[in-house]
Amino acid sequence: MKFGGTNMGDAAAIRHSAYLSQRSSKEGVKVVVVVSAMAGVTNQLLGIAEAAEKGDIALANDQIAGLRTRHFTAAQDLGAAPDSGVVREIRELLETLRQAVYGVYLLRELTPRSRDLIVAFGERLSAPLMALGLSSLGARAHHLTGGQAGIVTDSHFGSARPLSTAAGRIRDRLSGLLDAGLTPVIAGFMGETEKGAITTLGRGGTDFSATIVGAALHADEVWAWKDVDGVMSADPRSVMGAQNIAQLSYGEVMELAYFGAKVLHPLAVTPLQEAGIPLRVKSAADPDFAGTLVTSEAQTDGQHPVKAVTAIRGVSIINVSGAGILGVPDVVADLFAALARENITLLMVSQSSSMSNVSLVILGSDEEHTLAALTPPMGGRHLQVDVQRGVAVLAIVGAGMRGTKGVSAKLFSALANADINILMISQGSSELNISVAIEGADVEHATRTVHSAFGLDAEPVTDKPVTDTR
Ligand SMILES: Nc1ncnc2c1ncn2[C@@H]1O[C@H](COP(=O)(O)OP(=O)(O)O)[C@@H](O)[C@H]1O
Ligand SMILES: N[C@@H](CC(=O)OP(=O)(O)O)C(=O)O
Structure with missing residues (x-):
């Protein structure tokens, strides 16, 4: 516990x-x-x-x-x-x-x-x-x-x-x-x-x-007692209508934690995966409520391909460009090797198909290290490096997205209708998440908009018994 x-x-x-x-x-x-x-x-x-x-x-x-x-x-x-x-x-x-x-x-x-x-x-x-x-x-x-x-x-x-x-x-x-x-x-x-x-x-x-x-x-089992009901469809501090998720897979929880859901450490489920030990996230204020059960199974109900929306604030986009990079795979290989040596977490990566530009999304706290790592010549060439600060990454997570059509269309139109500009887009081939980089100032509005667009807001009346035994 x-x-x-x-x-x-x-x-x-x-x-x-x-x-x-x-x-x-x-x-x-x-x-x-x-x-x-x-x-x-x-x-x-x-x-x-x-x-x-x-x-x-x-x-x-x-x-x-x-x-x-x-x-x-x-x-x-x-x-x-x-x-x-x-x-x-x-x-x-x-x-x-x-x-x-x-x-x-x-x-x-x-x-x-x-x-x-x-x-x-x-x-x-x-x-x-x-x-x-x-x-x-x-x-x-x-x-x-x-x-x-x-x-x-x-x-x-x-x-x-x-x-x-x-x-x-x-x-x-x-x-x-x-x-x-x-x-x-x-x-x-x-x-x-x-x-x-x-x-x-x-x-x-x-x-x-x-x-x-x-x-x-x-x-x-491992039980993590928290000050929330369990893992929720969004951070309840940002989204009033966030609701508890009864069941999640290890993979879904990892995606959520990686993309900023502070409720669990990103590596927390990794030791449990091999033996399939269940993790329960439970509310200390309401110990008889089941909370969230995390196992190897991903449950999908067909109606909610997306289970949760999460966001990382304070990130930066590093844009690497210049004639030096054009058509030279060695440059890109050197670039990733340099970042790996510095232990930089890459939240998103996008390479233009002309290979003239690589954009990286990193945590603001890694910016200094990243810029230092990119200063020496790569593949023998100096690169142009520009930084865009004050960015946020918003991610939607859910195993039900796999093979379901129209999820990204719904995400993009919800953001467009809310007048929110998308700076970068990424979808992992596991189809467990889609993430977008947006202006940091838009993140609260975007999270609420997307949460509601995917039908995640809780019903106004909840029948969850509230028994505070403290
Ligand atoms: N998707 C989410 N589900 C539940 N809590 C979340 C989520 N995203 C962020 N949080 C935040 O995580 C906090 C619980 O995590 P944390 O403070 O680390 O718990 P503890 O210190 O009790 O282990 C909650 O107060 C909540 O604001
Ligand atoms: N105290 C450490 C470790 C930790 O897990 O804390 P908490 O369970 O309160 O999130 C921290 O603040 O990072």
Whole structure:
């Protein structure tokens, strides 16, 4: 079971999350709990690291003091005495954090490795709180860092991936605890290299931690508890009429996450695919509602080829052109090799058939790296590179699109009727998604328009029972 930042937000939320875990334990289910940092803490830690790098140690220390108050208050509210082991552990963790941040301040250098060390403190601090919440409900819990739980990773700091040896190590580390009737509580988002350096799995990575652990243990199911009903037809913060999707395939979820649906980490389902372990995305506020079940099956009803609309904001189009590129395949090969070396995520690619122009859509945060990668000559020629910023990618996703005619026509006419210009178009041959690049300013309007054009708005009256057991 994975609990995200909102479900770890304060003592009341942690107590409720612990109750959800215990509810299953009492039914005889062996539960492993994986937790995120308290809501907002990861961003705060990133801010602390950046303040130290810029030389503002006073601001960094103020923020660390704020973290101390927040975690001590939660521990106290969960019943910890001031001289208890948990309070001592939180104090020691915050002291180590302070030292790491001071190191960044002295060096005025924030490497990806030191950033990972600093941001992983959020989960290291929240795991003892969840163990406390479980103990207060009568469970025997034992908390571990990602590394202690056996999540050994490569050294791609900021977006580390588990090594093939992780599964065996996770089993070794957790089976004994489970056999002894303890509930392991694992700090999500983080792992460790073979040499013991702390890594993180990318933003939203606790979902991924949970599925890595679930797959390693051959779990019957992995449950991700959220502050939404499940995976929905659009981000409910943007689209009022977004509705829960009862069933999705691994492939559909991956497309949704890749194209910006923040509800799951883009790689979260990958560890589950081989063994076909189901993932349930469930609402902590409404635990008896089924939420979304993710399996290898894609269900299509014939009426809704498109199941969801999603968008990535803050992307840039990089236009590579010039006489140098005309008719020279080597240039294009060099160009992609250069981007691969820099680990650039390509959201969309389009090449004009005359081969005189290649357009790439990348995350705004990758722009600097991309431009640097494209500066040296490609295939012996210098290229002209132009950037268009402030773009968004909107994607429609659904296995029912495969072989269904008229889906792209509906998408384009909905956008045209809403007076929205399309800058680029892409449809994968899997026909699981169609994506378009549009002006960033149009993205909210476009999402709502497309959601409604594909009949995804919820009926005005819902018969879903609402039972908030918190
Ligand atoms: N298609 C979608 N379905 C559900 N939630 C979505 C979707 N797209 C974006 N979201 C956002 O994802 C959030 C839940 O993800 P996240 O905050 O990472 O959860 P947690 O921290 O609880 O794991 C929701 O609050 C919602 O605004
Ligand atoms: N705390 C990390 C990892 C994570 O998964 O968080 P959440 O479950 O709150 O999205 C982050 O903010 O990226």
